[in-house]
Amino acid sequence: MAGENHTTLPEFLLLGFSDHKALQGPLFWVVLLVYLVTLLGNSLIILLTQVSPALHSPMYFFLRQLSVVELFYTTNIVPRTLANLAFPHPQAISFQGCAAQMYVFIVLGISECCLLTAMAYDRYVAICQPLHYSTLLSPWACMAMVGTSWLTGIITATTHASLIFSLPFASHPIIPHFLCDILPVLRLASAGKHRSEISVMTATVVFIMIPFSLIVTSYIRILGAILAMASTQSRRKVFSTCSSHLLVVSLFFGTASITYIRPQAGSSVTTDRVLSLFYTVVTPMLNPIIYTLRNKDVRRALQHLVKRQSPLP
Numbered sequence: 001m002a003g004e005n006h007t008t009l010p011e012f013l014l015l016g017f018s019d020h021k022a023l024q025g026p027l028f029w030v031v032l033l034v035y036l037v038t039l040l041g042n043s044l045i046i047l048l049t050q051v052s053p054a055l056h057s058p059m060y061f062f063l064r065q066l067s068v069v070e071l072f073y074t075t076n077i078v079p080r081t082l083a084n085l086a087f088p089h090p091q092a093i094s095f096q097g098c099a100a101q102m103y104v105f106i107v108l109g110i111s112e113c114c115l116l117t118a119m120a121y122d123r124y125v126a127i128c129q130p131l132h133y134s135t136l137l138s139p140w141a142c143m144a145m146v147g148t149s150w151l152t153g154i155i156t157a158t159t160h161a162s163l164i165f166s167l168p169f170a171s172h173p174i175i176p177h178f179l180c181d182i183l184p185v186l187r188l189a190s191a192g193k194h195r196s197e198i199s200v201m202t203a204t205v206v207f208i209m210i211p212f213s214l215i216v217t218s219y220i221r222i223l224g225a226i227l228a229m230a231s232t233q234s235r236r237k238v239f240s241t242c243s244s245h246l247l248v249v250s251l252f253f254g255t256a257s258i259t260y261i262r263p264q265a266g267s268s269v270t271t272d273r274v275l276s277l278f279y280t281v282v283t284p285m286l287n288p289i290i291y292t293l294r295n296k297d298v299r300r301a302l303q304h305l306v307k308r309q310s311p312l313p
Helices: 002-008 021-051 058-085 095-128 130-136 139-165 182-186 193-227 232-260 269-294 296-309
Strands: 012-014 091-093
Touching: 021 058, 021 269, 021 296, 058 091, 058 095, 058 139, 058 269, 091 095, 095 130, 095 139, 095 182, 095 193, 095 232, 139 182, 139 193, 182 193, 193 232, 232 269, 269 296
Parallel strands: none
Antiparallel strands: 012 091
16 A cells, blocks of 8 residues: 555645745745855855865864755755745645655754764864874864764665655645655654654654764863863863854754754644744854854955955055
8 A cells, every 4th residue: 555655646745835925925035045145155164164274174174064064955955945935835846856855854964963063072172182183083083973974864864764755645745844854744644653753753862862962071071171271361262162163053953952852732833834944044054154253263264265366456
């Protein structure tokens, strides 16, 4: 029966924001502007960390990988979201297209969790074990951490997508969302969804909480090292190297936790969509802004790049 449903199922329908037609026009332009700023900001981070010798350190290597993930992450979601906002009715997405979007969404989301954890480890080693920094964060070690991040995302996405899309679905199910997210699609299954939902959500919580716990552990040790410093100026200087990462971690894990870990009983479809819009569209735009405004090395590299490109008087 499941196989029969899959062969006859032509498409899902993404509700998007078609039930709030007055918001679709303004929201289209807001999302488009945010997307363009995201592309520009993350591309700039990739360029600066590539061409500036001052940014050729493990910290900025991880930042470049994070920007690559953000570019793919938003591009997987925003173009279709814009297409949905441009029309007043729910838009169709094929069964295969929905599965592909969810697969890429999970790969990139889990990879970002792992990359943020690697960046916290970088700060821990730099502050708490500076004499071992070049050994513990050698180019090979950094590449291994990035590779592990992608591999973890791929394994998780393969497991989740295979489990969800092997379930039977009714014809032309309407997804009350603007993307093929895990829970909205899983709840449309006509059979076996309860056990699958428990399995998928357990794995999702684990893959959110384990990286977050490792990040918290790193910062507890960093805080201990900072408090042991005698000079207030030294404390401030060391903490400033962590502030951008802490803010990005708070944004990412805060919105992800609210979306996936909070109780679903009192949640509404509109609230879920607004939260998802924030962490899939807005957060990737904020990350390069945070690192550019709060990081002196990145600002200095940007100034040097602008001066080099400016014509001489």
